[in-house]
Amino acid sequence: MPTPLERVRALNDRPIAPDGARVVYWMVATRRPRHNFALERAVDHARALAKPLVVLEPLRAGYLHACDRFHRFVLDGMADHAAFFRERRVAYHPYVEPAPGEGAGLLEALAKDACVVVTDDWPCFFVPHMQRAAAAKLGVRLEAVDASGLLPVSRAGKALGRAFDFRRLLHRELPSALEDWPLADPTAVEDLVPASIPRGVTSRWPRASAALLAGAHDALAALPIRHTILPTGERGGFRAAEDRLARFVEARLDGYEERAHPDADVASELSPHLHFGHLGPHAVLGAIAAREGWSPAELDPSARGARAGFWGTRPAAEQFLDQLVTWRELGFNACRYDEAYDRYASLPAWARATLAAHARDPRPPGYDLARLEAAATDDPLWNAAQRQLVESGRMHNYLRMLWGKKIVGWAPSPEAALEWMITLNDRYALDGRDPNSYSGIFWVLGRYDRPWGPERPIFGTVRYMTSESARRKLRLRAYLDRWGDTPALFS
Secondary structure (H helix, E strand, O other), rough: OOOOOEEEEEEOOOOOOOOOOEEEEEEOOOOOOOHHHHHHHHHHHHHHHHOOEEEEEEOOOOOOEEHHHHHHHHHHHHHHHHHOOOOEEEEEEEEEEEOOOOOHHHHHHHHHEEEEEEOOOOOOOOOHHHHHHHHHHOOOOEEEEEEOOOOOOOHOOOOOHHHHHHHHHHHHHHHHHHHHHHOOOOOEEEOOEEEOOHHHHHHOOOOOOHHHHHHHHHHOOOOOOOOOOOOOOOOOHHHHHEEEEEEEHHOHHHHHOOOHHHHHHHOOOOOHHHHOOOOOOOHHHHHHHHHHOHHHHHOOOHHHHOOOOOOOOOOHHHHHHHHHHHHHHHHHHHHHHHHOOOOOOHHOOHHHHHHOOOOOOOOOOOHHHHHHHHOOOOOHHHHHHHHHHHEEEEEEEEHHHHHHHHHHHHOOOOHHHHHHHHHHHEEEEOOOOOOOEEEEEEEEOOOOOOOOOOOEEOOOOOOOOOHHHHHOOOHHHHHHHHHHOOOOOOO
């Protein structure tokens, strides 16, 4: 079956050039060779046109928050891809910028005599701007393919303001969407024309060195990125992602209903792999379906927006799938249909009004971004969550909500609180700079929520959370033993 056209967007009005020399897949967000509609679309073109396929995976040096942590995670994936595509009739070119701007012209050089260029449809951070600029320069069609969600983002048609509204859409549309399932291995075909990278391209923009792909410290240290935010030791790449998924389904899924308790240690830990595209939601659903003995025929469209009862699985799997699909894909919906998705003005009117009414309320003195980054507040639980973020690139999901609420109470204004949350999250989190991250941060300030009483200082009717309440409700002893006394890596 061809790639579903509802997932494909032409980013320019250039034609496909049947007489071109190659098809190019510009891999920028969906960084995996399996269950990837974008790669599948590129393969479709290459086979239909009888042209070789080139996969270009670049890594910029000058993106905001570029650091060893994020570079290493992407480079792990590049190493996986280099080995994987070596066994396929595909030419793979991993390019790592040695300095900001050095990669300029690379895509144009490959596309100059190409038939068509396919890329990943990713709706936030620098990617949309980069792709718009590329679309204007290329002389052939540039297509963006949505491979990030179970539900094609185009089916909503507009931004949805509540999780209930998205669930209702999902419950109506997902059964038909799942009729189109990405191929597990789209390049495992024999009729692809063998491909190579033009010599002029490899001499001007050489492929990433073996030392860099192998994880050599000196090779990474030579790049002009921030070196004080260190790799976490967690490996990136599609192989590590698939291993993590298998361990979650086997050892943690059954206990997922206890996920609010940090000591339960049942989180999936899949979000970094989903963010960098090393793992896709179809692979996750497939693994859960195999464990549950489930098929799409068990979906219950009569759920009509209800939080439970749609998936037809056991409660633990149902709760996980609500997080994976409803909450994650709601973030993609916002980023696609609201240009202000990362700006304060995008908050609901009621939230902005109540926060404005309390904008002059007294705040604790002495709390600024530097003090927060150093985990140097008077709240030990908050400090532990911040240390976890800084050192591991992760934060427990419930504590991430508390972390944000406390920042709202400490920042000089709600606008500053938003800026600080985005900065800290995007600077350290492996799953930052992501539609799902923006959903969580903006939820802290009222997006996807409703007014809550009683009205309180600073928050007004925006939902309020306290560390004291968290300590009463949650099992935290092991979590605090691990993160409570560790000095933050701050510079």
